[in-house]
Amino acid sequence: MxxxxxxxxxxxxxxxxxxxxxxxxxxxxxxxxxxxxxxxxxxxxxxxxxxxxxxxxxxxxxxxxxxxxxxxxxxxxxxxxxxxxxxxxxxxxxxxxxxxxxxxxxxxxxxxxxxxxxxxxxxxxxxxxxxxxxxxxxxxxxxxxxxxxxxxxxxxxxxxxxxxxxxxxxxxxxxxxxxxxxxxxxxxxxxxxxxxxxxxxxxxxxxxxxxxxxxxESPDRNNISLFVSEIPHAKPLEEVFGWLVTAAKQNSCPRTVVFCKSIGDTAKVYGMFVRELAGCHREIVNMYHSCTLPNIKEKIRANMNDIDGSLQILICTNAAGMGVDFKGVQSVVNYGPPQELDTLIQQLGRAGRDGSQSLHILFYKNNK
Missing domain, CATH: 3.40.50.300 (P-loop containing nucleotide triphosphate hydrolases)
Structure with a gap:
């Protein structure tokens, strides 16, 4: 035809x-x-x-x-x-x-x-x-x-x-x-x-x-600095993310998206931040995954689409990794490498979309 x-x-x-x-x-x-x-x-x-x-x-x-x-x-x-x-x-x-x-x-x-x-x-x-x-x-x-x-x-x-x-x-x-x-x-x-x-x-x-x-074209982004860090198998989450917790407590936390490989890991990391930021800092962190209620997802997206939104740390799966334009994200963390290289590039690309110098950290565990 x-x-x-x-x-x-x-x-x-x-x-x-x-x-x-x-x-x-x-x-x-x-x-x-x-x-x-x-x-x-x-x-x-x-x-x-x-x-x-x-x-x-x-x-x-x-x-x-x-x-x-x-x-x-x-x-x-x-x-x-x-x-x-x-x-x-x-x-x-x-x-x-x-x-x-x-x-x-x-x-x-x-x-x-x-x-x-x-x-x-x-x-x-x-x-x-x-x-x-x-x-x-x-x-x-x-x-x-x-x-x-x-x-x-x-x-x-x-x-x-x-x-x-x-x-x-x-x-x-x-x-x-x-x-x-x-x-x-x-x-x-x-x-x-x-x-x-x-x-x-x-x-x-x-x-x-x-x-x-x-x-x-190459997905390379000159404004994103890439780092890889090995995590000892028994290292507590409080220590892995201690630098980010400290920055949040000091009100100097760059807007950060933490990608996890599973809903279970997302819940564990989110729970750690909630415990560590108990009190007045609680509103700056949230989690997002495929089972998050639709109305909560909408509130999170609206907040993250606002450059002045209160959310500074979003713990999520790849459900928040596609087709989104979160504003002001300066750091992306992968808590464990995704299975596909394409997914990793997609996720780290959430950082520095406004052209500002940004940071990506890939954490991985050596189970030996």
Missing amino acids: AAPAGDNVQLTDGEERAISSYFGFDCLYDHQRKVISDTLLSKDVFLSTKTSSGKSLCYQSIPVVYQHRQLPVIVLVISPLLSIMEEQVHLLRAMGFTATVIGKDPKENNDIKTGKYSFLYTNPETVLKDDEWREVLMTEVYRKTVRLIVVDEAHTVTQWGTSSTEEVFREWFGRLGELRSLLPGIPMLAITATATNINRRKIKQKLCMMNSIDYT
Whole structure:
């Protein structure tokens, strides 16, 4: 099936000016201009650039282009976590776009099915496993109006959707290539801040992106100083994090995110800080993981998105490591290395997003 009418026309100077005006900046970065142009030419694109490089704008700008062309548009965004979707929808609505999460509010279902939203966020389970929404994607409205499929946090395709040794965490991530048969001819944009060459090939294979154009850069961040420290097996947590506890008690603690490998470790580290900071310092620390109640997650994200928020130390799993833009984070600590190098790079990239000099520490245990 051919791409919808109006595609296969590259980005014009007038459309670039319209994007710049809408989002309030002088001009596009070079990689943004190329990615937008390539997707408008119905080409698949794999974008792997460092955090804070403006990756999201590459798809957020698509409705501006099609509005400029006076054509209907839907951008379908596949995202791994509801918290990411809700944050993005809130941002896009504030900018005047129509955006929602598929299936979150049944009252919106009819408007979704008739193509009333420019941005639709969802997860693989909703659009592939649920027959109702799978059939919606095959309707004439969607095949004529969807201009771009976006796979955000694309490293989850292989990290969550495949496994050679154990049960797959979320198998439908590994089956996202099925979207190509539901929406034939529609270009796909895969986005991640971290993907090794091997993982990039695996992701593209799963997404059926055999002839994609790749834009990649080193994830190196010159403003983040990296340190690795071995922890003796029996060393108490109070000693491991003593420097951070002391800084917190002295009201000189930089905003810090501590990533743990499991919910159990998160609870142990959080419990230690609560004990050590009993009293007036208690409000500066919290924990965040997949089992945290949704209303608590929202309060934590709102606080961390405020440069003047009270939270200074967040103990968390990787549930807080993707698609977030916590403000003022100057230190990131990994209490144990994650299984994937891509995950480590993703997590340490939470630091210094404003360009300020920042710190990353990786703690590891030698069990010998």
